[in-house]
Amino acid sequence: xxxxxxxxxxxxxxxxxRDSLTQWFREDGHDVVPAESGxxxxxxxxxxxxxxxxxxxxxxGMDGMELLERIRRTHPETRIIMxxxxxxxxxxxxxxxxxxxxxxxxxxxxxxxSQVVARAIExxxxxxxxxxxxxxxxxxxxxxxxxxxxxxxTMRALIAQVARTDATVLICGESGTxxxxxxxxxxxxxxxxxFSLISVNCGALSESLLESELFGHEKGAFTGxxxxxxxxxxxxxxxxxxxxxxxTLTTKSQIDLLRVLETKEFTRLGGSQTVAVxxxxxxxxxxxxxxxxxxxxxxxxxxxxINVFCIETPPLRERKSDIPLLADHCIRTMGQKLGTRVTGLxxxxxxxxxxxxxxGNVRELANAIERAMIVASGTRIEAGDLxxxxxxxxxxxxxxxxxxxxxxxxxxxxxxxxxxxxxxxxVLKVDRxxxxxxxxxxGLHR
Amino acid sequence: MSAAVLRVVPFGLAxxxxxxxxxxxxxxxxxxxxxxxxxxxxxxxxxxxxSRGQYNSRQLLGQMLExxxxxxxxxxALDLFIPVLSFVxxxxxLGGRAALVSLHRxxxxxxxxxxxxxxxLDRLVKEAMHELGHTHGLVHCPGxxxxxxxxxxxxxxxxxxxxxxxxxWAKLPDRT
Numbered sequence: 288x289x290x291x292x293x294x295x296x297x298x299x300x301x302x303x304x305r306d307s308l309t310q311w312f313r314e315d316g317h318d319v320v321p322a323e324s325g326x327x328x329x330x331x332x333x334x335x336x337x338x339x340x341x342x343x344x345x346x347x348g349m350d351g352m353e354l355l356e357r358i359r360r361t362h363p364e365t366r367i368i369m370x371x372x373x374x375x376x377x378x379x380x381x382x383x384x385x386x387x388x389x390x391x392x393x394x395x396x397x398x399x400x401s402q403v404v405a406r407a408i409e410x411x412x413x414x415x416x417x418x419x420x421x422x423x424x425x426x427x428x429x430x431x432x433x434x435x436x437x438x439x440x441t442m443r444a445l446i447a448q449v450a451r452t453d454a455t456v457l458i459c460g461e462s463g464t465x466x467x468x469x470x471x472x473x474x475x476x477x478x479x480x481x482f483s484l485i486s487v488n489c490g491a492l493s494e495s496l497l498e499s500e501l502f503g504h505e506k507g508a509f510t511g512x513x514x515x516x517x518x519x520x521x522x523x524x525x526x527x528x529x530x531x532x533x534x535t536l537t538t539k540s541q542i543d544l545l546r547v548l549e550t551k552e553f554t555r556l557g558g559s560q561t562v563a564v565x566x567x568x569x570x571x572x573x574x575x576x577x578x579x580x581x582x583x584x585x586x587x588x589x590x591x592x593i594n595v596f597c598i599e600t601p602p603l604r605e606r607k608s609d610i611p612l613l614a615d616h617c618i619r620t621m622g623q624k625l626g627t628r629v630t631g632l633x634x635x636x637x638x639x640x641x642x643x644x645x646x647g648n649v650r651e652l653a654n655a656i657e658r659a660m661i662v663a664s665g666t667r668i669e670a671g672d673l674x675x676x677x678x679x680x681x682x683x684x685x686x687x688x689x690x691x692x693x694x695x696x697x698x699x700x701x702x703x704x705x706x707x708x709x710x711x712x713x714v715l716k717v718d719r720x721x722x723x724x725x726x727x728x729x730g731l732h733r
Numbered sequence: 734m735s736a737a738v739l740r741v742v743p744f745g746l747a748x749x750x751x752x753x754x755x756x757x758x759x760x761x762x763x764x765x766x767x768x769x770x771x772x773x774x775x776x777x778x779x780x781x782x783x784s785r786g787q788y789n790s791r792q793l794l795g796q797m798l799e800x801x802x803x804x805x806x807x808x809x810a811l812d813l814f815i816p817v818l819s820f821v822x823x824x825x826x827l828g829g830r831a832a833l834v835s836l837h838r839x840x841x842x843x844x845x846x847x848x849x850x851x852x853x854l855d856r857l858v859k860e861a862m863h864e865l866g867h868t869h870g871l872v873h874c875p876g877x878x879x880x881x882x883x884x885x886x887x888x889x890x891x892x893x894x895x896x897x898x899x900x901x902w903a904k905l906p907d908r909t
Contacts, residue, residue, distance in 0.1 A: 307791065307815035313827050315883060316872035370817070394785070394819040398885035723892040727877055 293338035293408035325349030434609035438601035450476035460600030463650030482526030490532035508557025635670035825867035832864035
């Protein structure tokens with residue numbers, strides 16, 4: 288797998304383990320520093336920052352658990368992964384409760400180790416980027432929504448109202464209207480904001496994958512499940528669980544979800560032990576759930592369970608006064624990514640943006656701005672730089688060739704699975720080899 | 734890749750001994766220098782871990798290094814591991830002179846499929862190039878078009894070419 292390079296502190300008293308971990312991650316291009324004791328690890332952490340610390344649980348002197356507590360107190364930015372022998376898995380679970388991000392049981396599968404560490408590095412680096420600008424995280428979490436139109440003001444008021452409670456919220460709206468932003472805003476303004484907001488795109492996963500994704504699994508639960516994995520329900524403990532595209536849940540998944548929402552308990556796949564969790568649920572859909580209930584495609588009891596409080600995200604055509612603010616926001620956020628000199632809109636360009644009907648909503652606007660920033664020759668986007676209409680049709684299939692639809696569908700699933708090839712291949716129901724060849728054929732990249 | 738002589742050291746190949754000659758033929762034009770085959774003088778059994786039923790690749794690399802100067806590529810059918818991982822396809826000294834590849838988990842039959850000698854040779858060439866790349870100081874490359882792309886599944890190996898991408902090729906210190 289392709290990984291973001293980071294800094295890793297490897298702490299293990301056993302030379303062969305320390306050495307093999309160090310070499311393995313250096314081959315990935317990571318900056319790896321080995322330490323043979325907890326004391327040495329703390330000295331190293333005093334000298335410089337690390338994205339990830341890999342801690343052996345069993346060490347003479349200061350053991351992995353004590354070191355975990357010390358690092359959590361003094362270097363909260365460092366993500367900690369515990370390494371344990373199979374016999375010490377209970378201790379590893381206790382470590383998770385004390386703030387470790389994950390654990391691996393040695394000997395670990397190479398892919399598992401690479402993925403666990405890659406995720407931790409991405410997480411640490413993202414947190415550091417946000418922390419680099421004081422107050423930005425709070426602001427971003429509290430109000431990530433751009434706009435001052437009456438429709439947005441009304442929505443903001445509803446968000447503020449419901450965020451104070453622990454009620455389940457159903458967020459409805461057309462594709463591209465920012466339902467996930469509303470979920471982030473509710474979580475960021477709630478008492479649970481210091482815990483995780485865990486998102487699950489129900490539409491991107493098959494029934495069995497969704498089950499495994501939500502509930503986690505025990506080792507040997509099914510073919511390929513070589514290790515126990517924490518599910519999203521456990522990861523959301525204390526925080527918020529956001530279920531996007533909830534209308535796509537199968538009948539069985541609806542029953543499973545209803546049971547969890549009612550009892551706040553579940554069992555990992557292949558396991559017998561009940562796990563208790565405490566999270567708030569936010570759901571989103573672009574479909575008419577009431578209609579689906581009438582057609583018996585969505586359970587009525589689940590509908591009432593998730594529709595305690597409903598917020599509708601307005602389509603962009605009903606908040607056109609926000610277009611200048613949204614366009615300015617897009618230009619600022621995309622400027623660094625694209626490395627262009629564009630800083631604003633020419634008057635003709637703004638007129639064209641306001642005149643367009645935006646069937647793909649804010650997502651379509653963002654795509655149009657990005658495309659225009661790439662082709663713009665000066666510091667402003669001019670009317671001629673914009674390609675509008677048909678860029679993101681309301682019916683995504685209209686006017687597109689089969690090849691183009693396949694291209695776009697694969698791209699979307701890869702993005703939804705964060706380029707996890709195995710996961711994307713399962714969703715697309717093709718083998719990884721086929722997916723790789725299509726990625727190559729369509730020239731897709733992260 | 735390098736004008737220096739590469740020593741290919743086959744050991745523990747059992748029924749796959751016949752793969753050595755075509756492997757050398759495939760490597761020779763890619764390496765730009767002489768490739769010679771030399772039997773090992775070390776005892777691979779010393780690297781056997783009874784509790785795991787596998788061979789410690791780090792120990793095998795150490796034994797290969799003691800055999801003399803120059804870059805060496807061990808080729809084996811033994812199942813290799815490093816202590817923290819359940820298995821490895823191969824291992825190399827990053828920026829060093831010893832590399833080792835195993836065809837044990839490259840065989841289609843290890844995955845319940847029919848033997849495929851041509852595919853096995855392709856995989857072996859790619860893994861050899863990959864590990865030799867590490868000995869030249871190359872780390873894993875995110876490019877889909879590069880043999881230095883990390884492969885933790887055998888299917889990953891099938892997706893990458895047996896050549897370096899332009900970027901990795903340019904980083905090779907003594908390419909010819």
